[in-house]
Amino acid sequence: MIEAKNLTKRYGDKTAVNDLSFTVEPGRVTGFLGPNGAGKSTTMRLLLGLDRPDAGEATVDGVRYRDLAQPLQTVGALLEARAVHTGRSAYDHLLCLAQTQGLGRRRVEEVIERVGLAAVARKRAGGFSLGMGQRLGIAAALLGDPAVLVLDEPVNGLDPEGIVWIRNLMKSLAAEGRTVFVSSHLMNEMAVTADHLIVIGRGRLVADCSTSEFIERSTEQSVLVKTPDGARLVTLLRAEGATVARTGDGDLDVSGVEAPRIAEIAAASGLVLHELSTRRGSLEDAFMELTRDAVEYDAVAPTAGGVK
Numbered sequence: 001m002i003e004a005k006n007l008t009k010r011y012g013d014k015t016a017v018n019d020l021s022f023t024v025e026p027g028r029v030t031g032f033l034g035p036n037g038a039g040k041s042t043t044m045r046l047l048l049g050l051d052r053p054d055a056g057e058a059t060v061d062g063v064r065y066r067d068l069a070q071p072l073q074t075v076g077a078l079l080e081a082r083a084v085h086t087g088r089s090a091y092d093h094l095l096c097l098a099q100t101q102g103l104g105r106r107r108v109e110e111v112i113e114r115v116g117l118a119a120v121a122r123k124r125a126g127g128f129s130l131g132m133g134q135r136l137g138i139a140a141a142l143l144g145d146p147a148v149l150v151l152d153e154p155v156n157g158l159d160p161e162g163i164v165w166i167r168n169l170m171k172s173l174a175a176e177g178r179t180v181f182v183s184s185h186l187m188n189e190m191a192v193t194a195d196h197l198i199v200i201g202r203g204r205l206v207a208d209c210s211t212s213e214f215i216e217r218s219t220e221q222s223v224l225v226k227t228p229d230g231a232r233l234v235t236l237l238r239a240e241g242a243t244v245a246r247t248g249d250g251d252l253d254v255s256g257v258e259a260p261r262i263a264e265i266a267a268a269s270g271l272v273l274h275e276l277s278t279r280r281g282s283l284e285d286a287f288m289e290l291t292r293d294a295v296e297y298d299a300v301a302p303t304a305g306g307v308k
């Protein structure tokens with residue numbers, strides 16, 4: 001389990017992390033989200049002892065990272081996959097790390113096989129593609145068979161097959177009872193990977209809840225209605241207090257009244273429905289809505305005549 005208690009970190013007159021507290025529980029994938037400049041990378045560095053907080057503390061199973069006797073066997077981390085000696089092979093890089101923790105060659109071979117690098121294990125890491133480098137970084141994180149994983153943007157550079165692979169890997173690790181804490185800017189991927197979300201903005205906590213709850217409370221649900229009796233149904237639905245808009249295809253987009261009630265209203269008036277489907281907002285929609293006031297860098301949309 002990871003615990004952050006009132007973490008604060010300043011760089012000069014800028015407060016990167018501001019009185020931040022949260023807990024990352026084992027047995028689930030916890031996504032760590034926030035706009036650029038929100039303090040995610042700083043928070044992860046504080047968790048891993050790479051920076052010292054100005055106030056508060058971060059612990060793993062109640063112990064600060066710097067006090068862990070065998071850190072790689074407690075916490076596996078991926079912060080910068082390219083932080084590898086480019087002249088070393090993937091095998092030698094992992095072996096070097098393993099020997100600092102009393103781990104043998106067999107464990108190195110196991111993680112190389114698990115991340116799919118067996119065919120290139122003896123090749124220099126400097127020649128690796130971005131995706132291969134990510135796999136090597138994940139192998140290093142898994143090396144000590146840790147109970148806690150901290151992964152910063154682990155899908156960067158991976159192809160679709162690789163993205164599915166890392167998604168399933170994180171889910172399987174969480175299912176084993178491990179603590180998995182992962183940051184990403186890919187909202188669609190987080191929506192299908194993370195069970196729980198911790199969202200920050202300008203160094204402060206914005207949300208700490210399940211992924212489904214985050215989406216439900218931050219976006220409005222609507223119902224798509226396809227019917228040949230659109231005009232009559234619009235009148236009836238508005239009388240019920242619904243908000244109704246026409247889509248580009250001429251269908252009805254209804255909010256304020258749930259799908260079962262729409263069906264009842266249509267049936268009572270003998271109206272035909274060809275389709276009735278509930279549409280929920282996406283994680284991306286919810287994220288944009290909830291962090292709108294916490295964006296560090298806000299671009300100006302171009303006007304019709306071009307950028308001015």
